[in-house]
Amino acid sequence: MSSIADHLLAVRARLERAVLDCGRDPKQVRLIAVSKTFPAEAVREAYRAGQRAFGESYVQEAVEKLSRLQDLRPDTEWHFIGPLQSNKAKHVAAHFDWVHSIDRLKIAQRLSDLRPAGAAALQLCIQVNIDAQPTKSGVAPEDALDLALAVQALPRLRLRGLMCIPAPQKDPREQREVFARLANLMHDLNRAGLQLDTLSMGMSDDLEAAVAAGATVVRVGTAIFGARPPVSAQPHSSPSSELT
Numbered sequence: 642m643s644s645i646a647d648h649l650l651a652v653r654a655r656l657e658r659a660v661l662d663c664g665r666d667p668k669q670v671r672l673i674a675v676s677k678t679f680p681a682e683a684v685r686e687a688y689r690a691g692q693r694a695f696g697e698s699y700v701q702e703a704v705e706k707l708s709r710l711q712d713l714r715p716d717t718e719w720h721f722i723g724p725l726q727s728n729k730a731k732h733v734a735a736h737f738d739w740v741h742s743i744d745r746l747k748i749a750q751r752l753s754d755l756r757p758a759g760a761a762a763l764q765l766c767i768q769v770n771i772d773a774q775p776t777k778s779g780v781a782p783e784d785a786l787d788l789a790l791a792v793q794a795l796p797r798l799r800l801r802g803l804m805c806i807p808a809p810q811k812d813p814r815e816q817r818e819v820f821a822r823l824a825n826l827m828h829d830l831n832r833a834g835l836q837l838d839t840l841s842m843g844m845s846d847d848l849e850a851a852v853a854a855g856a857t858v859v860r861v862g863t864a865i866f867g868a869r870p871p872v873s874a875q876p877h878s879s880p881s882s883e884l885t
């Protein structure tokens with residue numbers, strides 16, 4: 642068995658234990674395998690081990706990888722989880738099933754305009770800067786309702802929920818406290834009339850805390866595919882090298 646298959650088994654076991662430990666139903670939490678920086682062959686290995694949902698963060702890298710995975714495309718689901726500039730929206734609208742990183746209306750409008758007419762609605766999450774990090778993307782929690790109402794009105798999109806990437810923390814209780822804020826925010830938005838069902842939160846180092854706080858989707862890269870090179874050494878991290 643490949644090491645990716647081994648790692649996937651271990652992550653699924655971790656996830657299932659986390660879900661059962663807090664009395665939830667394993668069917669309520671989905672695993673996205675974050676394959677950014679890893680080649681198409683790594684995705685194939687994960688696919689052979691039963692994985693169907695994948696996450697990518699860099700538009701050009703993702704488009705090139707997907708072109709090598711056309712045979713798997715009908716049977717897989719692709720989630721764009723990285724920062725999105727409006728000049729790349731065309732590619733994301735054409736190739737992805739989900740976008741988790743909506744943090745301004747302009748991007749959602751571009752995706753709505755550019756989503757191919759025959760395609761299923763593009764599923765969206767609004768990214769929230771839940772722990773007020775100065776350099777992170779994401780809408781402020783107090784602005785999430787207005788953005789959600791505006792996004793919800795756009796055609797060819799379906800707003801599903803909220804996403805966050807909190808600063809790394811060692812203490813599981815503090816991790817859980819931050820994730821619980823995103824869960825509470827979703828409840829507030831639903832009380833205000835939205836119908837959100839997706840909380841995209843939790844990564845390799847904090848998925849247990851995210852599940853305990855109500856995550857319905859966890860996005861796991863390192864624990865499945867291994868360590869990534871530092872961002873500065875990644876081929877597609879520089880905006881100038883990306884397609885437009």
Ligand SMILES: *Cc1c(COP(=O)(O)O)cnc(C)c1O
Nearest residue numbers: 675698722844845860861862863
């Ligand atoms: C890279 C990335 C992940 C995966 O992080 P790991 O710590 O490698 O599991 C999850 N979510 C987002 C938005 C990412 O960019």
